[in-house]
Amino acid sequence: MYMTKDGDFRKTDKDFEAHQNLLTPVDVEYLTEDEAVLTTGLIQEITDDYVKINDHYYNRKEHLFVSRPFAK
Secondary structure: OOOOOOOOEEOOHHHHHHHHHOOOOEEEEEOOOOOOEEEEEOEEEEOOOEEEEOOEEEEOOOEEEEEOOOOO
16 A cells, blocks of 8 residues: 655656546646645656656756645
């Protein structure tokens, strides 16, 4: 069973796939700014370089993905 806590960072394909399959929301933030949430949503698509959330692609190297299991 996959477990996550509110505030955990998502980095690996396994993390993203589990959140996509379990319909667990994530926050998207810039890596270089504090407290700058761009969006919160469900993962729609995963590639080696990008994660699609709310119909936008976010670069895995430029953004931080934070688990928000209670944001449903």
